[in-house]
Amino acid sequence: MARTALATITAAAALLVGLSCSSDQPRAGRAKPVAHTVQAPSKPYVVLLVMDEFPGDSLLDRRRRIDPVRYPNFAALAADGTWFRNAYSVYDSTTKALPLILDGVRPHPGSAADRRDHPHSIYDMFARHGYRIVDSEEATALCPPSLCRGGRTRRPAIIPNLLGGRPERFNRWVRSIEPGKPALWVKHLLLPHGPYQYLPSGARTRPGPGDLLHGMNTVPGFHDEFLTRHNEQRYLLQLGFTDRLLGRLVRRLKDQGIYDDTLIVATADHGIAFQVGVQTRRSVSQSNVEELTPVPLFVKRPGQRRGRISDAYARTLDVTPTIADVLGWKVGHPTDGHSAFGPITRRRHGVTLSTRDFSSVVRISGRRWEARRRAVVRRRLREFGSGDIGSLFTGIGPRRELIGRTAPAVGRASVRASLAQSDLFANVRRASGVVPTQVAGDLRGGGDGAKRDLAIAVNGRIEAVGRSFYLQDDPTEHFALMVPDSALREGRNRLELFEVVAGRLRRL
Structure with missing residues (x-):
């Protein structure tokens, strides 16, 4: 032994x-x-x-x-x-x-x-x-x-x-x-x-x-x-x-x-x-x-x-x-x-x-086995990149061309968003060990089973895009996106969630 x-x-x-x-x-x-x-x-x-x-x-x-x-x-x-x-x-x-x-x-x-x-x-x-x-x-x-x-x-x-x-x-x-x-x-x-x-x-x-x-x-x-x-x-x-x-x-x-x-x-x-x-x-x-x-x-x-x-x-x-x-x-x-x-x-x-x-x-x-593994690696590299960590945030989700743009001043959509643990963004302190880079929550007011393309702006800049989703046996429409930690500043941060329809943004 x-x-x-x-x-x-x-x-x-x-x-x-x-x-x-x-x-x-x-x-x-x-x-x-x-x-x-x-x-x-x-x-x-x-x-x-x-x-x-x-x-x-x-x-x-x-x-x-x-x-x-x-x-x-x-x-x-x-x-x-x-x-x-x-x-x-x-x-x-x-x-x-x-x-x-x-x-x-x-x-x-x-x-x-x-x-x-x-x-x-x-x-x-x-x-x-x-x-x-x-x-x-x-x-x-x-x-x-x-x-x-x-x-x-x-x-x-x-x-x-x-x-x-x-x-x-x-x-x-x-x-x-x-x-x-x-x-x-x-x-x-x-x-x-x-x-x-x-x-x-x-x-x-x-x-x-x-x-x-x-x-x-x-x-x-x-x-x-x-x-x-x-x-x-x-x-x-x-x-x-x-x-x-x-x-x-x-x-x-x-x-x-x-x-x-x-x-x-x-x-x-x-x-x-x-x-x-x-x-x-x-x-x-x-x-x-x-x-x-x-x-x-x-x-x-x-x-x-x-x-x-x-x-x-x-x-x-x-x-x-x-x-x-x-x-x-x-x-x-x-x-x-x-x-x-x-x-x-x-x-x-x-x-x-x-x-x-x-x-x-x-x-x-x-x-x-090796051929199938190479296919998985190619897919992962296509979606998450390699090298600089920034490419990990820019390869998934629809409308990726929006990332990096200034958030526009647009009207509100009929759908409303609620943010999970929204208080975390009101006072970001890196010294606390928590940097809230995951932005997630619920959407209310959409049609049954509807999914929508989304974009999230942090402090006036679009940082990530994604698509809403549903969990099995749950009728609620949800969203979850990751933003780079560099997008968040110390103290209060301003988050804006947009729906993207035919290339146009509407604030949720």
Whole structure:
């Protein structure tokens, strides 16, 4: 068990470093397999970071690189490590997807996310080698109290952890990193998973975690095209904040003088599919495998300072065995995973995983999987751009040519708008940690089922466009748009919502 745990941590630490790729960018065509050439110290420090609900292809720019402008810390880390750009998850739900990272063993029906069903893990592997373990699990309980201070025997409830304290718990874990006795630091970070409330700066778009419109990012809203893109836009903004936290981790390692001596592995448990007209975005099927399975995987070995790219089909199941391989250890218990650097992984040419209920198996060839992933990336780049964050606000919604224009003085329409939490715009104070860039509310007086093109002006300038929508089983017409945080000034802000009809604006 201790051996498996160590392997997982090593792989995760390396992954984290790899995400910051800047000097060694992906080239056209398939990259050559990466050789495991760096000799690890006998007892290096190890960091394993597992993020949550994170499709790895979200990081890509138009050149299939990690976008160095939007995600500079992922790009910088990839420059020092190995980026497995075809890494994929073998399960779609956290309570089984995370334990398999920590022990390298396939999940089975009814298994619990705690020590009862995972008696051998990465934690045992490291304990066997005399390591101090600092563990921060948010949805599992695999490290026992005998090995980890504060260890649990039953997993914590996930929802409360999602609703509050995610950055604060991460920061506490980062502060625990310091030189001394060889140590393994493991962190499950519930980001960029929703609720989507963070901007890249770390500011929140609203005081609490609840959405401004109840149900807008759940099944009642999955049928609407514009609302789906709006929520994807919010996800990408929160991904920018995840990048910031990654930078905080790397900075801590460097400030403590142990970055070069640390094995860093960074990955995620599974992805999410931003598809329209579905009942779920989180249960894998043949129709969404290209979005739910790709995950980031970066491995930075101790002493490694040159980025590499591997096209091997590494799996989340391989994280612990990879860590063990890098350290020259044996996992210590039977695993279903193999080292990401090994020949078995290099020989894979497709993706295979069980559905959530274990009733069937999803299979897809590597060629088809990569082609479908490229199509998703092209669509995302077309709608949200790359590089400068400004293009994230100008690619969705109708009448995009209006963005940047001065708001005209026009008459009122018969429809009336009510703004959710309108008081937030009366006194914006960035020092409070809240910057209300999401503008949402209800429209009254329109026809049954009517939808309308909209534009929002902030302080006299049109900043975003969109389309109204309805939630299932709710007759109310709603709206929601994101504006750049640069559009808001300190203190009072003036917002104007317009309906756009045949190119003409009417104030709502």
